[in-house]
Amino acid sequence: MLELTGVDFGFAKGNLLFQGVSLTIREGEIVGLSGKSGTGKSTLGRIAAGHLNPVAGQVLLDGKALTPGYGAVQYVHQSSIFAVNPRWRLGQIISEAWQPDDVTLDAIGVSRTWFDRYPHEISGGELQRVVLARALSPQTRFLVADELSAMLDPITQVEIWSFLMKRRRLGLGILAISHDAALLKRVTSRQIELSMRRVQAVDG
Numbered sequence: 390m391l392e393l394t395g396v397d398f399g400f401a402k403g404n405l406l407f408q409g410v411s412l413t414i415r416e417g418e419i420v421g422l423s424g425k426s427g428t429g430k431s432t433l434g435r436i437a438a439g440h441l442n443p444v445a446g447q448v449l450l451d452g453k454a455l456t457p458g459y460g461a462v463q464y465v466h467q468s469s470i471f472a473v474n475p476r477w478r479l480g481q482i483i484s485e486a487w488q489p490d491d492v493t494l495d496a497i498g499v500s501r502t503w504f505d506r507y508p509h510e511i512s513g514g515e516l517q518r519v520v521l522a523r524a525l526s527p528q529t530r531f532l533v534a535d536e537l538s539a540m541l542d543p544i545t546q547v548e549i550w551s552f553l554m555k556r557r558r559l560g561l562g563i564l565a566i567s568h569d570a571a572l573l574k575r576v577t578s579r580q581i582e583l584s585m586r587r588v589q590a591v592d593g
């Protein structure tokens with residue numbers, strides 16, 4: 390179980406972006422996170438993945454503090470270009486994490502023919518899929534999917550979410566951050582909304 394308890398965070402001292410945020414994602418659960426632009430959804434997602442430390446509160450994985458560098462919680466952002474080394478070829482970028490099997494690559498829509506190319510030599514949507522493939526190594530137990538499919542065409546979006554829902558049935562927990570209410574309704578079992586300084590349940 391991935392738990393955030395009483396999390397406060399602010400970029401500037403004395404100016405909190407949000408306060409006392411608690412949320413839980415169980416294995417095999419997809420939780421939706423929505424909220425107005427700038428409320429801190431991506432920031433909360435990065436805290437959940439251990440990329441940022443909260444000012445107060447805790448991030449716990451199975452009741453223990455999240456260990457930096459351990460890949461059990463992966464964060465995939467809408468702007469994948471910032472998440473890759475531009476000097477590395479795509480094959481190297483993916484194999485930094487693991488060697489994905491053909492089933493995973495096909496399901497996500499990643500072609501091995503791209504592996505010799507650099508990040509700027511594929512499209513934004515293709516790069517998004519490469520970053521997702523990299524994030525889904527067998528040791529990944531929770532995925533923070535931050536506007537994961539916003540750059541993708543509707544068919545690819547459906548294919549990727551079908552694959553993620555299969556992985557969910559195998560135990561993957563997902564925090565799905567999105568402005569797309571229809572998508573969240575379709576893929577999540579529970580939704581929460583981040584508004585200034587707090588989080589509240591939308592349903593279930």
Ligand SMILES: Nc1ncnc2c1ncn2[C@@H]1O[C@H](COP(=O)(O)OP(=O)(O)OP(=O)(O)O)[C@@H](O)[C@H]1O
Nearest residue numbers: 400401406424425426427428429430431432433568
């Ligand atoms: N490194 C930073 N330093 C200072 N402020 C930051 C930094 N990163 C983000 N912010 C600010 O923190 C606030 C929350 O940003 P965040 O990206 O988490 O919001 P969001 O809810 O995900 O927004 P959106 O829906 O537009 O993606 C924004 O006002 C943003 O400008």
